[in-house]
Amino acid sequence: MSLSPQQLSAQIRTDAVELGFNSVGICPAVTPTGIDHFHQWLDAGYGGQMHYLEARRAAYAHPRHVLDGVQSIVMLTLGYRTEAPEEPGPGAGRISKYAWGEVDYHDLIHARLKQFKQRILAACPEASVRGVVDTAPLLEREFAQLAGLGWIGKNTLLLNRQAGSLFFLAAILLDQPLDYDDPHTTDHCGTCTACLDACPTDAFVEPYVLDATRCISYLTIELRDPIPRELRAGIGDWLFGCDVCQDVCPWNRKAPLSEIAEFQPPAGNNPIELRSLFDLDDETFRTRFRKSPLWRPRRRGILRNAAIVLGNQPAEASIAALRKGLDDAEELIRGASAWALGQHASPGVAEILKRRREIEPVADVREEIKLALEELATTGQH
Ligand code: SF4
Numbered sequence: 001m002s003l004s005p006q007q008l009s010a011q012i013r014t015d016a017v018e019l020g021f022n023s024v025g026i027c028p029a030v031t032p033t034g035i036d037h038f039h040q041w042l043d044a045g046y047g048g049q050m051h052y053l054e055a056r057r058a059a060y061a062h063p064r065h066v067l068d069g070v071q072s073i074v075m076l077t078l079g080y081r082t083e084a085p086e087e088p089g090p091g092a093g094r095i096s097k098y099a100w101g102e103v104d105y106h107d108l109i110h111a112r113l114k115q116f117k118q119r120i121l122a123a124c125p126e127a128s129v130r131g132v133v134d135t136a137p138l139l140e141r142e143f144a145q146l147a148g149l150g151w152i153g154k155n156t157l158l159l160n161r162q163a164g165s166l167f168f169l170a171a172i173l174l175d176q177p178l179d180y181d182d183p184h185t186t187d188h189c190g191t192c193t194a195c196l197d198a199c200p201t202d203a204f205v206e207p208y209v210l211d212a213t214r215c216i217s218y219l220t221i222e223l224r225d226p227i228p229r230e231l232r233a234g235i236g237d238w239l240f241g242c243d244v245c246q247d248v249c250p251w252n253r254k255a256p257l258s259e260i261a262e263f264q265p266p267a268g269n270n271p272i273e274l275r276s277l278f279d280l281d282d283e284t285f286r287t288r289f290r291k292s293p294l295w296r297p298r299r300r301g302i303l304r305n306a307a308i309v310l311g312n313q314p315a316e317a318s319i320a321a322l323r324k325g326l327d328d329a330e331e332l333i334r335g336a337s338a339w340a341l342g343q344h345a346s347p348g349v350a351e352i353l354k355r356r357r358e359i360e361p362v363a364d365v366r367e368e369i370k371l372a373l374e375e376l377a378t379t380g381q382h
């Protein structure tokens with residue numbers, strides 16, 4: 001005998017807890033209320049090079065594009081906050097909290113969703129079920145709000161009064177009716193503007209609207225090109241991602257700590273020593289980072305970012321590493337290293353740049369070298 005929507009929903013809520021998710025909410029599979037806002041955001045170009053969003057813009061209009069015949073969505077959260085490691089010292093870079101562990105969270109959550117799906121199918125064999133995390137065309141925050149899990153804050157993240165925003169969102173779609181939660185209809189940001197005020201690159205166009213092309217997370221993870229010159233100083237010491245608008249949010253002060261072993265930061269990976277990264281070739285970089293979230297921007301993106309961070313904290317001890325970067329086979333790394341050397345007003349740096357300029361085959365990198373030399377000239381080092 002098949003389960004009623006109430007019985008299946010009760011089973012799902014129990015399964016969510018047993019599988020270690022921190023909260024669960026269930027909503028109907030409908031057109032998300034924020035779809036027009038999302039399309040306007042794309043039209044404004046705020047998605048930058050995240051072309052996968054534009055390519056699937058129509059699909060976001062209804063979750064049936066993720067699962068044919070879908071009737072219900074189970075939204076799940078999994079907290080990733082862990083004890084903070086030490087603050088980065090000279091020559092070190094910061095990594096966004098969600099990437100502190102050694103595993104890619106997609107793999108960890110997918111494994112749990114697979115078990116979840118098996119349990120649902122055991123209870124309801126006729127169901128069609130699909131679990132997703134991040135990669136499907138689904139406005140997860142909208143559905144999480146509809147499922148009663150929180151509100152979308154001025155920093156555009158889903159916020160919950162107990163858990164703050166330091167959690168991953170995952171979803172399970174089913175072609176079965178379920179017992180739905182009430183949507184979360186209140187906004188608890190109030191008069192606070194801490195996230196908007198603290199953003200180092202002024203990425204918020206207005207409250208609730210993020211221009212991703214100015215956001216450090218986008219610049220250090222998604223962008224394949226050189227980081228725009230005017231935003232390089234704002235990167236500060238962020239090697240991968242940025243947590244500033246979450247760290248200043250009062251709702252994150254009491255966010256619970258995760259006990260998941262894979263999310264705990266291993267020694268040496270955060271903060272991460274940057275100069276030695278320039279010794280890694282493709283093979284050694286792959287060996288070290290293949291399973292970590294830092295693999296996404298690949299060696300070229302991480303070394304570009306490392307050069308920018310070293311440029312933001314000039315030190316004699318970084319010059320040798322940046323010199324290696326200036327001779328790297330990747331022009332992206334050479335250009336960023338040229339800029340970073342231009343921030344180092346030390347004897348001999350101008351000579352290093354001039355020698356490279358003579359053999360540099362790429363016009364854009366020669367331009368970076370020229371601008372770096374001009375920068376040095378303003379400090380008397382030329
Ligand atoms: Fe700004 Fe950092 Fe938040 Fe991006 S992640 S909006 S750069 S504070």
Ligand code: SF4
Pocket residue numbers: 153154155156159188189190192193194195196245248249250251
């Ligand atoms: Fe809302 Fe303030 Fe948190 Fe920003 S920092 S999301 S305004 S509560």
